[in-house]
Amino acid sequence: MSTMLIGLSLVVPVAACAAEQQPPRSSAAGCQIALLLPENTTPRYEAKDRPLFQAAVKAQDPGCTVLYFNAANAADKQQQQAESALAQGAQVLVLDAANVDSSAAIVQEAKAKGVPTVAYDRTAGGPLAYRTGFDNVEVGRTQANAMIKAMQAAGHASGDIVMINGAPDTTGAFFKQGAHEVFDHSAYKVAAEYDTDGWSPTNATTEMTQAISKIGAHDIVGVYAANDTLAGAAITAMRQAGISPVPPVTGLDATDEGLQRIVQGTQYMTTYKNLKAETAAAAKVAIALAHGQPVPFAPKVKNATGDEVPTQLLPPVAVTVANIKSTVVADGFATSAEICVGGAADACARAGLTR
Structure with a gap:
């Protein structure tokens, strides 16, 4: 079985179960859930994940409270935050790991205290009770396939490309893996590649500037950027180098800034994760675990430490100017007013988006 088929076989329909209309539990049966997010450099965590998860918990069990923490890209800080959550009586940890490799210590400590951990979005090491998220290798494949389509449409059947990957100790490693599965079997050459610590846009601007010096301003036919923040940095570097128009650039997270660039034509695509469905699914599992109730069935998948974890994965969606309206806007993830x-504004009108 090919790697592609293996990856796709792990994807299960979370959206349906996440969207089930369940009557709210009695507030008398309350619980306490800790949400530990990894960083605040990427806009999505504070703007989307946090409020959506809190709203999902409130909708599903008004008696449950959410203890919120953000590690600001520091694994040791997240360890301390997890210990604080346990000390405050959290019955479940919902963990988006700041560092996938070191996350097992958090999971093991929580389990030793009788507290289950749900890996949210990113995978984590250790004896997890559950994982909800996306097929992150498939995210990379989705980005790479979209970029190849755009390069071919621009008349480049081959050529030099740049890869601005995310942080290697996070989901960036999985995005990179998926992208290479596509690029390494194509006619395109990865002529410059960088792993961007901390998903830093400052680092990404420097990396793109180095790539332009190495390859040549007019010889780059595409730029793989692992998320919208890195895409914006790469585009800034290309503009500073006088590259116009910029070649196709990928992204991730469907940020307002990324969607604006897509409408304006400076960024080709972003990869959309339906965070409303993902947070609803994570809230449902966390509440069930807190109350000692059964969780939704999911196939078991081994994580980095070899532990078999029930895993629900959603497929990512490639968003271009052609389908912004039918995806992120239709889902209520972003509004025309936020994008346009x-x-x-003028580009939105041409794309059929109105405020």
């Missing part, structure tokens, strides 16, 4: 501001 400033310099994007």
Whole structure:
């Protein structure tokens, strides 16, 4: 069986179960859930994941409270936050690991205290009770396939490309793996590649500048950027180098800034994760675990430490100017008013988006 088929076989329909209309539990049967997010450099965590998860918990069990923590890209800080959550009486940890490799210590400590851990979005090591998220290798494949389609449409059947990957100790490693599965079997050459510590846009701008010096300003036919923040940095570097128009650039997270660039034509695509479905699924599992109730069935998948974990994965969606309206806007993830501001207003009108 090919790697592609293996990856796809792990994807199960979470959206349906996440969207089930369950009557809210009695507030008398309350619980306490800790949400530990990894960083605040990427806009999505504070703007989307946190409020969506809190709303999902409140909707499903008004008696449950959420203890919130953000590790600001520091694994040791997240360890301390997890210990604080346990000390405050958290019955379940919902963990988006700041560092996948070191996350097992958090999971093991929680289990030793009788507290289950749900890996949210990113995988984690250790004896997890459950994982909800996306097929992150498939995210990379989705980005790479979309970029190849755009390069071919631009008349480049081959050529030099740049890869601005995410942090290697996070989901960036899985995105990179999936992208290479596509690029390494294509006619395109990865002429410059960088792993961007901390998903830092400052580092990404430097990396793209180095790639331009190495390859040549007019010889780059595409730029793989692991998320929208890195895409924006790469585009800034190309503009500073006088590259116009910029070649196709990928992204991830469907940020307002990324969607504005897509409408304006400076970023080709972003990869959309339906965070409303993901947070609803994670809240449902966490509440069930807190109450000692059965969790939704999911196939078991081995994590980095070899532990078999029930895993629900959603498929990512490639978003371009052609389908913004039918994906992120239709889902209520982003509104036309949020996208169509400033310099994007005229481009929105051409794309059929109105405020």
